[in-house]
Amino acid sequence: MLTRFEEALGFFPKASNHLYALCDYQTLIKRELSLPDFIKIVKKYDVKIIQYRDKLNLNEIQIKNLNYIKEQLDIPIIINDKIDLIEFADGLHLGQEDFEKIHKNKTLAIKLIRKKIGNKLLGLSTHNEFEILEANELDLDMIGLGAYKGTQTKDVDSILGDKISYLAKISKHPVCAIGGVNIDDKIENINFNVVGSGLYGQN
Numbered sequence: 001m002l003t004r005f006e007e008a009l010g011f012f013p014k015a016s017n018h019l020y021a022l023c024d025y026q027t028l029i030k031r032e033l034s035l036p037d038f039i040k041i042v043k044k045y046d047v048k049i050i051q052y053r054d055k056l057n058l059n060e061i062q063i064k065n066l067n068y069i070k071e072q073l074d075i076p077i078i079i080n081d082k083i084d085l086i087e088f089a090d091g092l093h094l095g096q097e098d099f100e101k102i103h104k105n106k107t108l109a110i111k112l113i114r115k116k117i118g119n120k121l122l123g124l125s126t127h128n129e130f131e132i133l134e135a136n137e138l139d140l141d142m143i144g145l146g147a148y149k150g151t152q153t154k155d156v157d158s159i160l161g162d163k164i165s166y167l168a169k170i171s172k173h174p175v176c177a178i179g180g181v182n183i184d185d186k187i188e189n190i191n192f193n194v195v196g197s198g199l200y201g202q203n
Contacts, residue, residue: 003141004119004121005121005141005142005174008076008090008121009048009049009075013048013191013192014191015175015188015189015190016191017185017190017191017192017193018048018049018191018192018193019045019046019047019183019193019195019199020047020048020049020050020051020176020192020195021038021041021042021045021047021049021050021051021195021196021199022050022194023035023038023050023052024053024054024196025052025053025054025055025056025057025065026054026055026056027196028200029056031200033200035068035069038200039069039072039073041199041200042199043073045183045199047199048075048192049075049076049077049078049192050073050075050076050078051077051078051079051080051093051194052065052066052069052077052078052079053080053081054080059082059085062082062085062088066079066085066088066089067088076090076091076121077090077091078090078091078092078093078121078123079091079093080093081093081098083113083117086116086117089120090120090121091117091120091121091122091141092113092117092120092121092122092123093122093123093124093125093144094113094124095124095125096124096125096127099113099124106134106138107137107138110139110140114139121141122140122141123141123143123176124138124140124143124144125143125145126143126144126171127145127146127147127157127158127160128158129167132145132167132171133170135171135172135173136170136171140173141173141174142175142192143173143175143176144176144177144178144194145160145168145171145175145176145177146160146177146178146179146180146194147159147160147178147179147180148160148161148178148180148185148187149161149179149180149181150179150180159179159180160179164177164187164190165188165189168187168188168189168190174191174192175189175190175192176191176192176193177194178194180198181193181194181195181198182195182198183195183198183199
């Protein structure tokens with residue numbers, strides 16, 4: 001029986017560093033790139049999944065952008081944080097603090113989230129062994145794990161470096177490496193390389 005993630009992707013996401021593109025609207029503007037430019041890059045590099053993150057636009061613009069991306073690409077689109085926009089995406093990615101805002105008890109938080117998003121994909125950011133083991137007990141489809149390396153776009157408390165491969169191995173869920181990841185990084189036990197600025201710079 002296929003998992004939700006396998007159904008959405010159309011294949012089994014084995015640990016082979018598939019590309020997961022981060023479409024950060026603020027970074028696109030900074031790089032003077034349009035959404036059509038982003039779509040071209042995604043097609044060029046055979047990206048398997050996209051996460052849309054937008055801290056700038058009103059919801060109606062974000063909905064328009066999500067619909068445009070979906071029209072252009074036949075791959076899952078994950079929305080970052082905005083659970084109220086789940087109707088226009090194939091899944092949701094949340095950070096640890098986002099879960100805590102919903103409920104301090106993560107098991108109860110998951111139940112509340114699932115009530116809202118149904119059978120759509122759900123990812124959670126993790127940073128250490130404790131958070132991964134906690135995630136193993138939750139109804140998730142994937143985890144983000146990082147930061148792999150330092151990044152100019154986000155302040156991070158800890159850099160995992162090579163330790164990321166050991167940590168990924170203990171996850172029951174497919175693992176998406178985050179933070180300073182490049183297109184061609186070969187990281188053991190990692191299913192997806194989540195590439196943000198590194199992807200935008202490749203056009």
